[in-house]
Amino acid sequence: MRIQTAAVQTLRHQEHGAVVPPVHLASTFELDPSSEDGAYAYQRGGNPTRAQLETLLAALDGAAHGFAFASGMAATAAALSTLAVGDEIILPASVYGGTYRFVDQVLPGRGVTGRFVDDLGELTEADFTPTTRAVFVETPANPTLRITDLRRLITLAHRHDALVIVDNTFMTSLLQRPLELGADVVVQSATKFLAGHSDLLAGAITTDDDRLAEAFALAQKAQGGVLSPGDSFRLIQGIKTMPLRLERQQDNALAIAEHLRGHDDIARVWFPGSHSEDEARIHASQATGTGAVLSFELAPGRDRVAFLHALRYPGFAVSLGGVETLICRPATMTHEAMTPEARERAGISDQLLRFAVGIEDVRDLIEDLDQALAASR
Incomplete structure (x- = not known):
């Protein structure tokens, strides 16, 4: 299914023949008293409307997993929260200001080092150290529109067991598909092209990595920066166009x-x-x-x-x-x-x-x- 069709048809078949998914506003869900089990328990941990959106986000990227967050920075923060004490991440000097702020002011308090380089396209084997655990890239860069060779960067980073996280906000999955090129994680400010009407905040993560998917699900539940059911529904509608x-x-x-x-x-x-x-x-x-x-x-x-x-x-x-x-x-x-x-x-x-x-x-x-x-x- 091509992306133009996937944007419209992925969530087509709904209960009662509805042509749009329902909005489940419940903050909590009843469980089976015998097993204390259920598909959903509390909205922060999971919600049917957000789950529909996450299915759609994964479908757009051809990914195994999709996650919806309350803002683009919440998604980026969740992706970067997979780093541990002593880890280093490499980023371009021209990275989005919000990402720069998080790496410059928040990650040091967690024992993570951010190293900003002038041109990711000039990275060599010598630029990777035993502590380098990830490379974060925007291509095109914001706001200089500089281009980074994703295939070269991904190959280089993976030789050093470093993740490649791509901010694909400017291109979206319509124009660029980093996971298909070998990237480990794609983040987007869904506020932008996906929503398209300057009327909601949202962030998205997609990945094919099951281990990383578990970490992102934990970030949603533990940190709580999830997208509300109402905004999840509105983002679904925005993605269609x-x-x-x-x-x-x-x-x-x-x-x-x-x-x-x-x-x-x-x-x-x-x-x-x-x-x-x-x-x-x-x-x-x-x-x-x-x-x-x-x-x-x-x-x-x-x-x-x-x-x-x-x-x-x-x-x-x-x-x-x-x-x-x-x-x-x-x-x-x-x-x-x-x-x-x-x-x-x-x-x-x-x-x-x-x-x-x-x-x-x-x-x-x-x-x-x-x-x-x-x-x-």
Whole structure:
């Protein structure tokens, strides 16, 4: 079953012929007094609606196991909570600011070391130590859109018995399938493209590893960061239209990136594969599209604040993947947890703007960008 069909048909057959799954709001469930057993006991440990969603998440990735969390960071935290005292994890310097904060401020208290490197694509055997237990990767990277060769990284990490955790939020399983390339864990902020309407928080983990699946189930039950039944239902409904939405958003993003390249008011434009021919080749080999996020810098002398004020359609807000177009300044919004030195190392300048493209008519978006750029002069 192709993913466009799986998004709609995976949960089709419901009790009484209902075409959508029911919402089970119960916080607790009656057990058999004789055996004190039952499929569900308490919502934190399991819920029928969340279980339906988790079945769908696994189906989208072709995974054996899926898990739904209360936010993307809750999912990332659960994935990183598999690390133990004395372990090390390698991450890119440009990793999402929330992940950076967790690794920089939370993991040290648990005895786990995070090592940030400029380019995961340049990792060699010498970069792995006996304590290296995992590599965390975003490709495309947020917000620089740099590309990492997943096949090379996975092969290298596995030679050193290190897990590979891929944040696939920007691509989703529609455009990139890391588990099929050999990754151990995929995490996503389901708030973004999967939900698609900027109206709920959710996170997802998928894996084929039974041992890791047990750890993630324990994280749900022990830490409690699970997705509510109501939001689980709404995410199921959002996923059904994700392929259509993302395809339209990607078409819009490609047209906008092409329009901005060479524009007199734009200094640089970043999108997956734009940094080099090698990155373009790698991305084309492991993904089937470029997604719907791009970043750019205004040309010298342009007034960034005037530009942002003049925009009519894009909202000046964090997040991405919703039906509406959003623009943000990563240095002070999504990556504010990083020090100025860390942002410079990651290639996130104070002038960089991240543009998350929605489903509006692309002609309106381009016209709006043009008039805002004129206002910035």
